Amino acid sequence: MFELIQVADNSYYIQSPAKIGLVKLNDADVCLIDAGNDKDAGRKVRQILDTKGWHLKAIYNTHSNADHIGGNQYLQRQTGCKIYAPGIDCDFTRHPILETSFLYGGYPPKDLRHKFLMAKESDAEYLTDEVLPEGFQSIPLPGHFFDMVGFRDGDDVVYLADCLSSRETLEKYQIGFIYDVAAYLETLEMVKTLEARLFVPAHAEATENIAPLAQFNIDKVNEIASKIVEFCRAPICFEQILQKVFNEYGLVMDFEQYVLVGSTVRSYLSWLKDTGSLDVEFADGMLLWRAV
Structure with a gap:
């Protein structure tokens, strides 16, 4: 766990409960796509950066779920990096109590105010095209969460965040978290048409062909809806x-x-x-x- 895996010239991911993308911007600077689930994850990421002699310039959050932003605060305080998050998810990243309150539908009891649902606050700015590194493109992936995005980097590696789950996860747990079912299905239909050098979903194995897994997720949604x-x-x-x-x-x-x-x-x-x-x-x- 927390192994750095290189997938292209400047493209990597860190194997963790929710994969963390890492892209070299030059010989010294890197950016992250998401930051892991908590301070300990941030510390392990920092150890990888220190071992390589890399400076963390920015974190690009795909969305505001705690397992993707939990390492933000630690890494920002340690490195001074910028943090960017899309749309409504930026507000949730700044004020994580919003996520737990949204899930519960009111002020959450302390049983729900823990790191798995409520990350530490971080000083995030709104994600815009202007703040993306050269060669980066953001890809809207709504459905799983409010304004979730993925990223295509300069090596043509696409980081897909939580827009789909692995077959193993769905076979074990059956029902994955979805905020907007219509948008989720539209996103998966779009993802089926994408081409890239490699796809890196946060909760499934990296693959050159994402279409079969996207269809499997679509089929599971339709099955649950029918039930x-x-x-x-x-x-x-x-x-x-x-x-x-x-x-x-x-x-x-x-x-x-x-x-x-x-x-x-x-x-x-x-x-x-x-x-x-x-x-x-x-x-x-x-x-x-x-x-x-």
Whole structure:
């Protein structure tokens, strides 16, 4: 873990729970794509930089989930590097309590205010084309999170953030976190058409051909959507739908999984209602979902 792997002349990634991209800007300076999940991850990244004699110039965050920005604060304080994040995710990076509050739907209890869901604050600036290194291109990848992006570097290596999961992860956990299902599917359809020297997803193996994995993720979304519609053949409340999802896929409920899977199921419900597969009714002081 935290092994530096070179994939092109100036392109690397650091093998970690969420892969960290590293690109050489010149003989002395490098930038990172994401920063790992916490201070310890940042420290391990710093050790790699020191061993190589590289200076960290900037961190380009793909989105604001804690496992991608958790190392920001440590690395920024140690190196003085700039941090850039896209759109709404920049605000979440500056104020990580927003992410935990968004997931819970209110002020989160301390059970949820931990490093796996709430990173340390970092002094991030908005990502624009003007702050990208020469030869870099940002690629909008909405769906998993608000304004998530990926990056294509000067070696034609594409870093794909969390826009898809590995087959192994989906087969084990079945349901990955999604904020906007419609945007997620559109992103995956776009990703299927991309060509690059190499693709580096954060949570799957690097590959020269990303299309089959993108399609596998699309198929899993459609499978889950079909099951949710089936659960709603008779009017049913959200908590019962969530229970059925957990039971169907053999998931273990705890506070963290309640908010992560629960938020995702709510996103499915919104998408299915917007597309006409579900509707709602109100009875006995409850909102009930039903198939159309």
